[in-house]
Amino acid sequence: MKVQTAPAVLWLQLAPDGHYRLLQRDAGRSLLGRLPAHGRLDEALREAGLPALCVERLLDLMRAGSSNAWPIRLPDATGRAVELLLSTSPPVRPPGPPEAPADAAPDAAPDDGSVQALVTLTPLAAIEHRGELADTDTEIATGADADADRRPVRLRLDAQARLLQIDGPWAAVVGLAPEACIGRPLADALAPQAVGTWQGLLARARAGTLDALDRRQPMPLRPQPGSLRWIEFSALHWHAGDGPSAGGWEACFSEITTNVRQQQLQHIRERALDLTGAGVVVIDAMSPRHPMVLVNRSFCRLTGYDESAILGRSLRFFTGIPNGQEGAATLDQALREGRAAGAVVASHRRDGTPYWAQFTLTPFHDPDNGLLTHVVAVLADVTESRELIARLSQQSAMLHAVHHDNPNGLIAFDEQGGVCLQNAAVKTLTGLYLVGLTRRKCFEALAALADEGAPDLETGLERHGWLQWPVRQPRERVIELRRIQQDSRSAAMLLVLRDVTAETQLHQMQREFLATAAHEMRTPMTSIRGFAGLLLTEAVAPDVQRELIGRIHHQSLRLSQLLNDLLDVSRIEAQGQGGPLVLQDLALESEVQDVLRTLATPEAADRLQLRPAPRPLVVRSHRAKLTQILLNLVSNALKYSRDRVTVTLTFDPAEGCAHIAVRDQGVGLSQAMMSRLFTKFYRVDPDGATQGTGLGLYIARTLAEQLGGRIEVCSELGVGSTFTLTLPLAGPG
Template sequence: MSQSPQAQLALLQQQLQSLQEKHDALQATLDAQRTQANQWLEQRTRELQREAQEQKKAETLQRVFYRIAERATAGLPFYDFLKAVHELLGELLYAKNFFVCLCSQSQNTVDFPYYVDEKDGDTMQCNDVPRGRGMTEFVLRTAEPQLIDTKRFMALQECGEITEATGDLTFTTWLGVPMKVEGRISGALVVQGYEEGVKPYSEADADILSFVANHVGAAIERYQAIEAMRSSEARYRLVIENVGVGVVVVQDGRMVFANPSMVRIVGHPLDYLLSQPFTATIHPDDVPAVLDRHQRRLRGETVETHYGFRVITQQGEERALELSAVVIQWNQRNATLLFVVDATARLQAEQSQRQALQQQIALNDMKTRFIAMASHEFRTPLATIHGSVELLQHYNDRMPADKKLLTLQKIDDAVERMTHMLENVLVIGRTDAGRLEFKPHALGIATFCHALVDEMRSAMARQLTHVQLHLDLPPVERLYWLDDTLIRNIVGNLLSNAVKYSPQGGTVLFAVQELDGALVFTVRDEGIGIPEADQAQLFVSFHRASNVGPIAGTGLGLSIVKEAVTCHLGQIAVHSTVGQGSTFTVTLPTRRCAAED
């Protein structure tokens, strides 16, 4: 017995109310997930900004330290070198006022070879000053970095730690760090500020100044080594043979002297180095440039004193070196003195930093594409739901029953679309977090694929009206070791794409074949195809081909397919021509198994 119109209307109203409640619940879930996604994006943005700041700071540190080392090998007078250090230090922290102290343990005195101060000028730049209980001596005595402001200065005076401070003492912030030369505390670097607006020095500033002190200490060692060389050939050899920098003398195209560090750096025995042309270990591609600079330098022409080249060790390893060179007299004849540093580790670190920067750029790009996708793909189904609900609210009593059911079906389709998009985003999130698991078990691939196709026929009934779907599957009784969740991701996405991107209809072939210990999945369509320019980015998250037009999509399906294939240790290949269709081939290594497995 058919129901009355009133009963049917009441039933539809109940269904509408139920759907409205589901819609409200889904909207609340979507709002919560959107809030969570926004929070994640904001947190990730802050993290990327912090990482970028840290990377920029690290790059500045590396550049300054490299330039300090470069100045140390440039043959500058000691004061000019310290002046260059002062200028470079200003890139790292407030260093308007800066001085260097060196101490003599045997004579109990201190020297100030460089002293620049806005209040004292250079009047404090003097030598052989008896050690007292001043602020700099306090740093030397404690052998630790010291941060001193006005309050702490008064406290140190009261306890007797500082009783003989000299110079202008109206500073607002003061920082001194000890400096090691030849493994012991032999001096200090000091910066100070007088202005009230100057930010007080921090522990981070102390760390930076300590790093600079290490480089200056190493430079002082190098200057001392050169001075020793000038004073005595015997002392020169003793020092040169124990420094960590490779030192070489080249005369008449051969090495006539090479210290142990040079032997270690180039990775060849000393007798080989001294018996071969000095270019014997240099990479063949770099030999012409090195020879050209060497010959021009001997002719007295202007040549850069610092450059890089590569060598090949006895074991065939390639190393990147940097050298500085100067013409000297060796046995009353012209020769070239080379200081060589192994820069391989530093260059590798720079390469790692560049790769890290590229990764950050890729993350930022992915974030931008995700936001664009989410704002577009979620807006459409939400608009559909909103419009359908308004239609039912205002025209419910005038709408035919079939029109109401169609409207309700639109709401359900939109909710299903949003749910599918959220599931894809969650899968990508698990992939990026390394939580995509591979759990194979005995799977009847034919039965499984038939079930997937049936689900797709139901979900994509409208698109399939113009598409002929052909299946070529193994016998039902054959079982293989596979992960059904990952296979669902692979087959489901490839088949739905083949149907979705065949708006003009045509044939879609889905085949599974066993070949040489692997299962080969083939999905072929006659759809719009993929432009060649887009194929390189095909498996990148949120990337969509340039010819998809109004066809809806998130750009996540193929990236999920790629990760699922990778979990199976498989391979995926694509062949596509615009306007003729695409063929995706997935090869998964596996083996048959019995039902009891």
């Protein structure tokens, strides 16, 4: 038959005269269910079925305020023996407001000198009843051989504590024949560590100062082969005689080996629980409040609370700070449902320090009837790990951003030489997805993007570590490949692809610019040096001399114009990298007229014509740069036009801009010419009589873009060209 396995917890108040008051009884009402609410405790416990020596030992521990536990047997209502663990301890912290039982005396009040204790009876198992229960602790000890003679051993000793008479199972307990021990000191049967304790007991008993707790000190016997036994004296009395050497002792002891071993094992368990780094607390699942009833030192250390501030509280004291946490709700629900769970919650230590606590709940059920009795909660401080995870997550996000948002292509090879990772830029640059390919297949796929005859990628990277590689697919570009490999013995490496098309084109343009500038400057310089040398070395007629000086002057003007244009280009490009221009409102017709007056030489005055707009136009522009643009456009029209040059001013109210159209009647331009018209040093007729540096239109278009405008051209061969400058108006059109 199965028995109830819920523990019985009795909160008792014991007066010096042996009377008691039952302050509270929790669960397990079938255990000691006949115990009244008040009366003499020794009589009440014996009436409830506890053996006499067990009652005596329990009262001794309660009066001393000590804690101890030992197994006993009690009969249940059917006569079957039930194995129980009987324990007593002083209440460190009351487990809630005392609730007096229904049969408690209403006028019971604590007496002076009374003590309080918690007595717990925890069922261990249900066993078959074997005869009548003995009246000694030895007979009710568990775990020993059921067929062993478990009677107490009674002794008579002389004044020197030598054995005179032995009654009981001496040989079974001590391991020596009684005949061999008569006449020898009892200390010879004790382990050396217990001899001092035995002699102290004899001295206090002879002086009449020996109390019950002193008498019950466990003492080990001298170890026999393969065993070590423990005994406890239940009686030790001195009888004085007539002479100085007369007198003797009467003693009675019982074997408590099983009790001691279980207490040692319990102590080791408690010590092991305290030595673990994790906090452990045991929760009473039988109580609706789910109080914490056992806690280890690590839990106190992690939370900052001592044991007295923890026992009796609910786990929500630690999981409910701050309130409303999802993890706390998970733990509460698991406690109510009696199931395992785990959650991480934000909590605070006693000093207010915040930390992250990870609680793991494990329910414990009675093996006989499946009733949930306790829940063990394990606490771990995961603050450092959560902070580490947060840092790793942040670093991972940063690495992800660096990898996937990097404009450079990244291809990673693992230890086996396969492509394990590529970012989005690789697909943009090459149009390939290479993950999963071997190293050889990867380089073959990359090599297919270039023309035949391109350098071998692997060879170039092995030799130099990097190379520039022109590709034709998915579009023409120049890619720089760079290999990063920490260990040459490993196949793991990183391949970096960078689009250097713009840089390559820029370098090419710089080389062409320098070469063109040097060529353009060499021509006038050669003329100046040649004519000057001729004047210095040869005697020439005055009219020839004047002609040569005129040519030197003309070439120096051409060289000066070239240098000025180069300086303009330098300033324009520097300005393009600087801040915005300071603009102002300018009357467009007035600015155009100033430019025409500047260019109206006696030869060109009749060839210039202005057609103003039907209304005054005001543009938002920069006067010096606008003047430079207009001078360039009108002077070019005069150079290439056979007849009149017309400047027409119009405006577009829809776009809010003004148009300055400069039309000439020159040779006109082909489509090929117009495609290169605004590049540096380009001249329509480089070998003709019209002089120029090839920088004017480049400068004009760049300045127009800086002013927020544009220059457009339309032309027809043999008819002429029209250059139109568009600028934003200062106000509504």
